[in-house]
Amino acid sequence: MVKATVIGAAGGIGQPLSLLLKQNTLITDLALYDVVNSPGVAADISHINTPSVVKGYLPPDGGLEKALTGADIVVIPAGVPRKPGMTRDDLFNINASIVRDIAVGIAAHAPKAFVLVISNPVNSTVPIVAEVLKKKGVYDPKRLFGVTTLDVVRASTFVAEAAGQPTESLKFRIPVVGGHSGVTIVPLLSQCDPKVQLDQATIDQLTNRIQFGGDEVVKAKDGAGSATLSMAFAGARFAAAVLDAASGKASSVHEYTYVDLDSEAGGKDVASKLGGNLQYFSVPVTLGKNGVEKIHPLGGMSEYEEGLVKKAVADLGGNIEKGQSFVAKSS
Numbered sequence: 001m002v003k004a005t006v007i008g009a010a011g012g013i014g015q016p017l018s019l020l021l022k023q024n025t026l027i028t029d030l031a032l033y034d035v036v037n038s039p040g041v042a043a044d045i046s047h048i049n050t051p052s053v054v055k056g057y058l059p060p061d062g063g064l065e066k067a068l069t070g071a072d073i074v075v076i077p078a079g080v081p082r083k084p085g086m087t088r089d090d091l092f093n094i095n096a097s098i099v100r101d102i103a104v105g106i107a108a109h110a111p112k113a114f115v116l117v118i119s120n121p122v123n124s125t126v127p128i129v130a131e132v133l134k135k136k137g138v139y140d141p142k143r144l145f146g147v148t149t150l151d152v153v154r155a156s157t158f159v160a161e162a163a164g165q166p167t168e169s170l171k172f173r174i175p176v177v178g179g180h181s182g183v184t185i186v187p188l189l190s191q192c193d194p195k196v197q198l199d200q201a202t203i204d205q206l207t208n209r210i211q212f213g214g215d216e217v218v219k220a221k222d223g224a225g226s227a228t229l230s231m232a233f234a235g236a237r238f239a240a241a242v243l244d245a246a247s248g249k250a251s252s253v254h255e256y257t258y259v260d261l262d263s264e265a266g267g268k269d270v271a272s273k274l275g276g277n278l279q280y281f282s283v284p285v286t287l288g289k290n291g292v293e294k295i296h297p298l299g300g301m302s303e304y305e306e307g308l309v310k311k312a313v314a315d316l317g318g319n320i321e322k323g324q325s326f327v328a329k330s331s
């Protein structure tokens with residue numbers, strides 16, 4: 001029996017993400033919570049003849065508590081998206097308190113759940129969730145994930161295009177480490193598997209496209225929001241990976257995700273490579289029954305990639321601190 005809860009389920013990401021989770025046959029209960037429209041989304045999705053029983057919840061009458069109670073996995077795409085001209089950090093003022101309040105609910109009603117944070121700015125919202133769970137005495141860093149899968153998905157697609165094999169994108173695996181905004185997104189093209197020969201101009205262009213892929217969608221949507229459908233795909237893929245590993249359906253599940261580097265011993269080695277005291281980074285992880293089982297080294301990098309990592313670290317420290325101090329100042 002696996003209960004999955006989506007918080008922000010009626011939104012641009014929430015609806016297709018809920019649809020994709022309904023297709024995950026490991027899930028037996030699918031709880032859809034939002035401040036608006038979630039009963040309608042739940043009624044619609046509930047007619048699909050896959051195993052999970054779907055229920056929609058709104059804030060009145062303890063809707064958040066009911067949606068969260070018994071949850072094994074909570075996926076959070078709640079909050080506002082960007083418009084053209086905005087950075088993800090510009091979303092902090094609205095989304096920080098939304099995510100903080102959801103984390104308070106998780107601490108009270110689903111303290112053992114895997115928590116997957118999609119809401120931006122991920123670099124800061126993950127530390128917000130961690131600080132709330134710490135305050136409430138229920139923090140397990142192995143169970144908290146910033147979802148950066150969309151960066152990995154984009155990297156495969158863009159590299160396949162650049163390699164002249166656009167229909168072969170599934171085969172190209174590119175580590176993407178760091179954070180989830182602009183220069184904090186660090187694709188390690190030198191580790192692409194299978195190897196691709198790229199000249200420096202193409203590496204520059206691909207790196208920039210992966211780092212700013214989100215802006216491409218924001219611009220194309222022209223004020224109507226940011227990536228929703230590709231994000232739902234990426235979120236459902238990452239949730240499936242967490243559940244496959246936790247249920248034992250798959251052994252040795254390898255993913256990239258933004259985690260607390262204290263969650264596993266290997267994180268200390270990554271932190272020291274990054275210069276000592278960075279708390280969160282998107283890293284290669286092996287997932288297991290209890291979430292993060294192993295944090296792997298970042299692997300060999302070109303001089304160019306070492307430079308990208310330095311820039312990412314410089315930005316990330318402030319993003320992390322901003323999330324942490326927001327919770328420290330909250331009553």
Ligand code: NAD
Nearest residue numbers: 008010011012013034035077078079080081118119120231
């Ligand atoms: P959206 O506005 O379409 O949907 C957000 C939903 O959250 C809405 O239905 C809204 O009612 C709901 N919501 C607001 N406050 C809530 C609360 N307190 N509790 C529960 N639900 C609440 O936005 P979207 O396009 O789905 O994007 C959602 C978030 O995901 C944004 O912050 C966006 O920047 C982020 N995002 C992250 C990634 C990533 O790679 N991690 C990718 C795309 C978007």
Ligand code: LMR
Nearest residue numbers: 082088120214215226227
């Ligand atoms: C993305 O990468 O598409 C998301 O983080 C949404 C955004 O604001 O770009």
